Amino acid sequence: MSLVTTPGALAPLNERPRLLTMDRVDKVFGGDVVALRGMHLDVNEGDFISLLGPSGCGKSTALRLIAGLMQPTAGRIDWEGGQHRGDLGVVFQEPTLMPWATVAQNVSLPFRLRGKSHSSVRDDVKEALDLVGLGKFANSYPRELSGGMKMRVSIARAMVTHPRLILMDEPFAALDEITRFKLNNDLLELKQKIGCTVIFVTHSVFESVFLSDRIVVMAARPGRVIREVQVDEPYPRDEDFRTSADYAAHCRAASDALHEAMGDAA
Numbered sequence: 001m002s003l004v005t006t007p008g009a010l011a012p013l014n015e016r017p018r019l020l021t022m023d024r025v026d027k028v029f030g031g032d033v034v035a036l037r038g039m040h041l042d043v044n045e046g047d048f049i050s051l052l053g054p055s056g057c058g059k060s061t062a063l064r065l066i067a068g069l070m071q072p073t074a075g076r077i078d079w080e081g082g083q084h085r086g087d088l089g090v091v092f093q094e095p096t097l098m099p100w101a102t103v104a105q106n107v108s109l110p111f112r113l114r115g116k117s118h119s120s121v122r123d124d125v126k127e128a129l130d131l132v133g134l135g136k137f138a139n140s141y142p143r144e145l146s147g148g149m150k151m152r153v154s155i156a157r158a159m160v161t162h163p164r165l166i167l168m169d170e171p172f173a174a175l176d177e178i179t180r181f182k183l184n185n186d187l188l189e190l191k192q193k194i195g196c197t198v199i200f201v202t203h204s205v206f207e208s209v210f211l212s213d214r215i216v217v218m219a220a221r222p223g224r225v226i227r228e229v230q231v232d233e234p235y236p237r238d239e240d241f242r243t244s245a246d247y248a249a250h251c252r253a254a255s256d257a258l259h260e261a262m263g264d265a266a
């Protein structure tokens with residue numbers, strides 16, 4: 001099965017089928033650190049959601065809960081129709097590649113963890129690498145790649161199993177600005193091609209507006225959603241959007257919400 005889906009316009013935001021719901025989720029660490037309190041989030045198929053908020057507001061905790069890496073203290077996370085193996089791909093801030101393995105072997109890891117041989121998934125790996133523009137680097141080692149290329153490998157590894165949902169925790173934060181812009185553009189192109197849903201954690205208002213159609217703004221102590229900013233602008237988005245008055249207006253709205261989250265409403 002190909003990763004690339006038939007291109008088609010996304011349904012309007014409020015008409016997309018539900019993928020999962022975080023329902024009144026609390027997460028308390030060590031009995032007294034309330035990382036999240038009553039977090040509610042509806043995630044719909046095809047959404048590109050950014051979680052935006054100050055340090056410590058629980059963005060990564062929310063992502064880890066959705067990933068099933070830990071359990072909520074209270075509340076529920078429900079996948080519509082149940083969660084199936086391979087529904088989820090995760091990209092962290094660090095590319096977390098195995099240095100002793102080639103790029104192709106790194107990308108095939110999710111399959112190998114399921115007992116499939118590298119040779120049986122060669123075509124899937126090749127397609128994922130072609131999609132992130134690294135088709136020629138299949139036999140290279142991570143040490144031979146730039147930071148941006150390593151992150152592309154990490155993205156290819158996350159999507160090679162055709163997940164319905166990709167979780168990304170500040171994947172581009174450590175990259176220089178030009179590489180970051182380029183990867184933002186490429187990520188949108190990729191998402192359009194494979195038609196998945198993305199939840200993306202970022203500190204950057206500009207990045208969240210460029211990428212997302214929904215920005216979920218969170219506040220800290222306790223971590224909670226305080227506002228949702230919709231960026232109801234068509235995809236594909238390009239440099240014209242990045243320099244448009246509409247983009248500036250959305251950035252202003254997201255920035256105001258972020259100030260509110262930080263307790264200093266503009």
Ligand SMILES: Nc1ncnc2c1ncn2[C@@H]1O[C@H](COP(=O)(O)OP(=O)(O)OP(=O)(O)O)[C@@H](O)[C@H]1O
Pocket residue numbers: 029030033034035053054055056057058059060061062223
């Ligand atoms: N494993 C843990 N044990 C104890 N406290 C934790 C743990 N993980 C997170 N926390 C606390 O929960 C709160 C939310 O942390 P989290 O990392 O989710 O925030 P964040 O919004 O992702 O922050 P940042 O933007 O700085 O990465 C913080 O107060 C943090 O110290």
